[in-house]
Amino acid sequence: MQSVPLSIVGASAAGLAAAWYLARQGVPALVYEAQAPYQPAERTLIVTPAFLRLLDFDPREAILYRVRGYELISRGASACIPLREPDIVLDRARFLHLLVHRVKEAGGEVFFGHRLMDIRTDRVPYILRFATGENRERWVVAWRFLGADGLSGQVSRIAQADGLEEVALCQARVLLPGDLPPDTVRVWFDRATTRFFYWLIPESPHTGAAGLVAKTPGEARRLLEEFLRAQGLEPLAWQEGQAPLFPLSFGRAPMGDGRILLAGDAAGQVKGTTVGGLVAGMRGGLAAARSLAAGTFYDAESRLLRRELAFHALVRRVLDAFTDEDYDALLGLLNRRACSVLGRYHRDDLARGLGPILLSQPRWLLLGARALVRGLRGPGNRSPETSRREGAV
């Protein structure tokens, strides 16, 4: 086990999860974070119960709500899926403050106001240069370190982790409509405007977050404004940002060079199906921490995560080729057995659940295979509008 201090760049979910693991193993963990004061962007997140299993403490201060079912709506069909275990609606900023506290409690250190400027990689050990204020710098020597500084962070740029597809997310806090069943997330599929979906996530009995994923921040904001108007929802506050999507071939996922490890958004550890990155990023951070602590290969430590994320990329490829009619068929085929199986396997366990899910409704396999063939012919080049027209032919 390591006894020299290990450096981590970025104090968000992935970096803090790694530091927390290392500190609990007795490995000195030093986290360098650009922000000072530390004010993570306000964001309402929804995560599966897998989130709780990553923690050995109760994050109740950060939990806003628990969701017990999903209502799915396409142009011509709808369905409800009750969850066996509730999903968690989380206040991201509160959760990150909680993690900082846990890292410090376990003996790790977090240095705020340390912005990584560059890394001297021409010889080992590497030298990390941080700006720590006006005309002030700090140099850190590292044999191996973790870059968890997000999508546009410095480490992933230096480790040449570009080439990942990026998408824009936009959410608005809204008052919940009166017809939303309690403890339920509502999801709308509309291929005319998005290859993903619109969502409405309750964060209290009266308020929630409505959002969508789009190609660019401008498009996401415009589409969401139109959607909110159509639904009669008034935006109270906006939450916006960008995220990477994990590639279909997990060999193409950036991981670093063996000395520089990447985790979280910096490594594209985001599910392609739903663009959820909190649990995946924390799993990535923990895998990197195990590798740093024990001197094992990150490749091996993160194999299950990368397999899981590659499954999501495959399902995304299928869904990208879906038309509105396919979504109608998908929901129309949701029988009681399929609902019960879907409610049992959550989306951070897709690799394990896909078999039982397809067995519960074998006709989904045909639907998916047809779409996959269409998708492999080049879905990325088609706009939702084109796909819709083609589906209608």
Ligand SMILES: Cc1cc2nc3c(=O)[nH]c(=O)nc-3n(C[C@H](O)[C@H](O)[C@H](O)COP(=O)(O)OP(=O)(O)OC[C@H]3O[C@@H](n4cnc5c(N)ncnc54)[C@H](O)[C@@H]3O)c2cc1C
């Ligand atoms: C609007 C929106 C809604 C979302 N909803 C969900 C959801 O419901 N469920 C879900 O699972 N995921 C969701 N996500 C995705 C999720 O928030 C991210 O995948 C996750 O937060 C990524 O965490 P991370 O630790 O990889 O990086 P980030 O959260 O991006 O953090 C990177 C950290 O590095 C620091 N940093 C950057 N550059 C430097 C530097 N040069 N030097 C030092 N420090 C630096 C930053 O200040 C920051 O603290 C959403 C994203 C957005 C934008």
